[in-house]
Amino acid sequence: MSWKKTSLILCMFGFLKEFRPSEPFVTNYLIGPWKNFTSEQVNQDIYPLGTYFNLAFLILVFLITDFLRYKPVIVLCGLSGTITFLTLLLGKTVFEIQLVEVFYGLFLSTEVAYYSYIYAAVEKTHYQKVTGFTRAAYLFGRFMSGLVAQWNTSFGILDYEQLLYLTISALAFSAAWAFLLPSVNKSVYFHRISNTDVLPLPNNLQADGKSDITYVPNDQSRKTKPILLKLKNAYLLLWKDFLRAYTNIxxxxxxxxxxxxxxxxxxxxxxxxxxxxxxxxxxxxxxxxxxxxxxxxxxxxxxxxxxxxxxxxxxxxxxxxxxxxxxxxxxxxxxxxxxxxxxxxxxxxxxxxxxxxxxxxxxxxxxxxxxxxxxxxxxxxxxxxxxxxxxxxxxxxxxxxxxxxxxxxxxxxxxxxxxxxxxxxxxxxxxxxxxxxxxxxxxxxxxxxxxxxxxxxxxxx
Structure with a gap:
């Protein structure tokens, strides 16, 4: 598939993911007659959990995204968003709305797959263009979300709860749409494509983040379990990139x-x-x-x-x-x-x-x-x-x-x-x-x- 078609599919997913017209009024929905929570409950018992679980999921999801090569996690992004707002619609107790924040934390953390997919799916020569396209799709989705939300509430077309149906529909469609994305056969750390099996050894990693690369002979690499080799390579590459970046003032x-x-x-x-x-x-x-x-x-x-x-x-x-x-x-x-x-x-x-x-x-x-x-x-x-x-x-x-x-x-x-x-x-x-x-x-x-x-x-x- 050409990079233009891939970009179009990815941008459509980004637009659908950000089209959540219920979000500008979610607090009004929670403290209104639909849920009847107090501002203190929303402030202290509900909203903080989204922060905690986004943090808890982020690193794990980043590694899983690289290991599974992006597409499955992009699908999960749409599904977790759908579950988030469906649970918000059906939940009645504080505990049930707290579950909303758990799924919302997962939803936010899986967005890393959307933003990093392009670096594996298209050639480097198109990075700048595709980055601009995906950013534009993200902003346009948020713009239309706010516009539709205000239009419907100002003219009494839909109330805050009915806006949830639009949000759920868009996110469910985004999950289905994500299946159209072409699969990729490489990733940054776990699935680097190389003509030679590369295993950077720990004692070759220097303080400045530079390393000498030890090439493992093909017969030796065959004796090493592929998953173990990938894990070792990924760990060393992650550590090297980390040192190289943050030792730069x-x-x-x-x-x-x-x-x-x-x-x-x-x-x-x-x-x-x-x-x-x-x-x-x-x-x-x-x-x-x-x-x-x-x-x-x-x-x-x-x-x-x-x-x-x-x-x-x-x-x-x-x-x-x-x-x-x-x-x-x-x-x-x-x-x-x-x-x-x-x-x-x-x-x-x-x-x-x-x-x-x-x-x-x-x-x-x-x-x-x-x-x-x-x-x-x-x-x-x-x-x-x-x-x-x-x-x-x-x-x-x-x-x-x-x-x-x-x-x-x-x-x-x-x-x-x-x-x-x-x-x-x-x-x-x-x-x-x-x-x-x-x-x-x-x-x-x-x-x-x-x-x-x-x-x-x-x-x-």
């Missing part, structure tokens, strides 16, 4: 911001409907959650597209940029803590999300510049895992009621403080970087990015 710094900022963003996005509800509780006002999600998606897409065309000297100005935007994010969250005006809260959420997606795009390509092609999914996955680990810790401390019993607005004050601290950390980093730059007497360039050493990218395992 540029990758380490951008990954640090990536993990902490993603932690904050996901936490804010997960609980934003509760703070919106606190602003409209007892008031007869229209709710525009779906329209906000649609508008935020379109503005975010335009911002992401624009930042990709900038030629900024990120190695010099990266830390100060991250510092400034971290402070801005902290200020926006402080406004959310203080304000009870739903329109201000909507505007703040849109600004917060657009800034995050714009800067995380910069972080993604800055990290990618210093990685070998085969380690993209591993390093991106580790950064996501660190973000979820931090989010789980934050959830235990401020949201679950286990340590501190904070209401939703107090939680946002904590999130604001976290971004302020992140801004301070990167301001100190920026001071060190710019001071070092000036001492070396280099010409201060803002728009002309210096040539990046691509020696790491050229060395393949």
């Amino acid at each position: 540029h990758v380490a710094k951008w990954s640090l911001w990536w993990a902490f900022a993603t932690c904050g963003y996901v936490q804010v996005a997960s609980y934003i409907q509760l703070i919106w509800e606190s602003a409209v509780e007892g008031k007869h006002v229209n709710i525009y959650n779906g329209a906000v999600e649609a508008l935020y998606t379109i503005i975010g897409a335009a911002a992401v597209f624009g930042v990709g065309a900038l030629r900024v000297n990120w190695p010099l100005l990266g830390e100060i940029t991250l510092s400034i935007f971290s402070f801005i994010e902290g200020i926006l969250l402080f406004v959310s803590f203080e304000s009870h005006n739903i329109w201000i809260l909507y505007a703040v959420y849109i600004a917060f999300g657009v800034i995050y997606h714009t800067v995380i795009t910069v972080a993604s390509f800055e990290v990618a510049k210093h990685l070998s092609d085969d380690s993209y999914s591993l390093i991106f996955g580790i950064n996501t895992f660190l973000a979820l680990a931090l989010q789980s810790l934050l959830t235990v401390i401020v949201a679950s009621g286990t340590i501190f019993s904070l209401d939703i607005r107090q939680q946002y004050l904590v999130y604001s403080g976290c971004f302020a601290v992140l801004g301070l950390i990167f301001m100190l980093m920026a001071f060190v970087t710019i001071t070092k730059f000036c001492r070396e007497g280099k010409k201060f360039k803002i728009w002309l990015e210096p040539t990046i050493d691509r020696s790491l990218s050229s060395s393949q395992s």
Whole structure:
């Protein structure tokens, strides 16, 4: 199958996966007459479990995805999403809705297969195009989801529960559609295609992440169980790529911001409907959650597209940029803590999300510049895992009621403080970087990015 047909099938799956019009109003559904849960139950007993189980599943699903070669896990992504919202529709007790969060955690973790499939299914020459197509499909799915949700609720066509039928149908169709994807005969770690059986030995792995490759003779490899050989190869390749990436100071710094900022963003996005509800509780006002999600998606897409065309000297100005935007994010969250005006809260959420997606795009390509092609999914996955680990810790401390019993607005004050601290950390980093730059007497360039050493990218395992 040609790469264009494969891309079309994958993009259609991405659109269907993200078409979930019930999500902008899921909190209203849970605390409304359909389920009758309290805001405290949703905040402390239900939502935190999604974070915990996403973290629990992520690494295991990443390894299974590579071992099973993507397609089965993409099908599982559609199935787990279908089960999630079907359980949400049928569940009545807190325990049953907690099961929803377990399946939702699995659903989120299986998305790694969707984002990494392209690197095994198409040629490298088409990576950039297919990545753009899949990202566009993702954004278009979210845009249409918010638009359909708002249209139906504003005109009284469907209520919050009836929107679930649209979500379940789209996800079920996505699972069936995923069977059309062509199977692949390779993966990054467990099924690398090579003319020679390669077994990197542990004592050849050096501190800098480089390794000498020991080629096992064919007769010896036949005596080794294939599964054991694959496991050993996968472990050594994973470890080598890990060391190679995180011993690079540029990758380490951008990954640090990536993990902490993603932690904050996901936490804010997960609980934003509760703070919106606190602003409209007892008031007869229209709710525009779906329209906000649609508008935020379109503005975010335009911002992401624009930042990709900038030629900024990120190695010099990266830390100060991250510092400034971290402070801005902290200020926006402080406004959310203080304000009870739903329109201000909507505007703040849109600004917060657009800034995050714009800067995380910069972080993604800055990290990618210093990685070998085969380690993209591993390093991106580790950064996501660190973000979820931090989010789980934050959830235990401020949201679950286990340590501190904070209401939703107090939680946002904590999130604001976290971004302020992140801004301070990167301001100190920026001071060190710019001071070092000036001492070396280099010409201060803002728009002309210096040539990046691509020696790491050229060395393949």
